Amino acid sequence: MNSFERVAESEPNEEPIGREEEKKEVLEQNFDTETALREEKSVLEQFRGKAKNIAKVMLLVSALSVGPGMAKEAWAQKTQSAIKVEQIDQAKDEEQKIEINEANLTASSKWSGEIIEAAKNNMNKVKTAKDAEQLVRLYFNPFVTEFYMPTQGRVEEGPYGIKVRHYTEDDTKYLLQNAQEMKELLQELNDKFSIEAFDKRMRQINDMIKKLERRSSYAGQQKERLLHERLKEILK
Amino acid sequence: METNFQKIKELVLSSDISPEDQEELLLAFFKTDDAELEPVLKLFLEDKSWIQKISDNLKAKNTAAITGDRNLWKRILQDEETQLRKLEN
Numbered sequence: 384m385n386s387f388e389r390v391a392e393s394e395p396n397e398e399p400i401g402r403e404e405e406k407k408e409v410l411e412q413n414f415d416t417e418t419a420l421r422e423e424k425s426v427l428e429q430f431r432g433k434a435k436n437i438a439k440v441m442l443l444v445s446a447l448s449v450g451p452g453m454a455k456e457a458w459a460q461k462t463q464s465a466i467k468v469e470q471i472d473q474a475k476d477e478e479q480k481i482e483i484n485e486a487n488l489t490a491s492s493k494w495s496g497e498i499i500e501a502a503k504n505n506m507n508k509v510k511t512a513k514d515a516e517q518l519v520r521l522y523f524n525p526f527v528t529e530f531y532m533p534t535q536g537r538v539e540e541g542p543y544g545i546k547v548r549h550y551t552e553d554d555t556k557y558l559l560q561n562a563q564e565m566k567e568l569l570q571e572l573n574d575k576f577s578i579e580a581f582d583k584r585m586r587q588i589n590d591m592i593k594k595l596e597r598r599s600s601y602a603g604q605q606k607e608r609l610l611h612e613r614l615k616e617i618l619k
Numbered sequence: 620m621e622t623n624f625q626k627i628k629e630l631v632l633s634s635d636i637s638p639e640d641q642e643e644l645l646l647a648f649f650k651t652d653d654a655e656l657e658p659v660l661k662l663f664l665e666d667k668s669w670i671q672k673i674s675d676n677l678k679a680k681n682t683a684a685i686t687g688d689r690n691l692w693k694r695i696l697q698d699e700e701t702q703l704r705k706l707e708n
Binding site for chain 1: 658661703
């Protein structure tokens, strides 16, 4: 048992919430996008008539959702730049909006603070690459998993059996803040110890941040105006 | 002449889906070859309820892809097949 394992074992209260073996394994899977698309195509190609047109749309959506091609990168970059412009404008007008009112935080976001706190407490105990990998598995994986496959807070079942969680505006801001902190921790660990599957993990946390930024920017009464302004900027 | 994308954009912006979902859907279609958007436009013009369904489909597939959840991907495909079979009958 190494130093970090001893620490992790001796501080059971710092165990992250919602850490289930089955879920942890999901993040470790290798998702072969080409095979996934080929399987879908072979099933959907058999349809005729109206169903055939819908099948074509579903196949296009699949290609768009898994393809990390140049076009998708370009969208992401444009989105980021649009968000930054908007955030600056918003910051000028409504500085108080970036503050988090803790009274409005619910179980939908509190789990993220607990995981971040425990991860930060253990950061200085990481001495080796093995420790770093263990910290990532103990805290990063449950953090990302709980976001995409929610169990805590106000959760209900959405389309395709995916759990959908409801957030207050402050929940979203708090989650965003914690996701940004988790990204910094991941980066720091990689700089020191070159953690496994770093690119994949960065894609996950970046996607999480992007979703939360989007959700956060549409909170409040200005959402319609923001949407039209942002799309005008992105899609011109 | 309006492109397929521009027409889709108008339909999506006037739909009932949330602003963040509108943005996600339009960003996905942005930069897609306009000819590839023909079936999307046709579908949305025929029945606007498909905007919500395709938005849900995109979000679910994004989640499966980013988490690498093969079981979720399989479940989505099974649901798609079921939806399409109903339309054939």
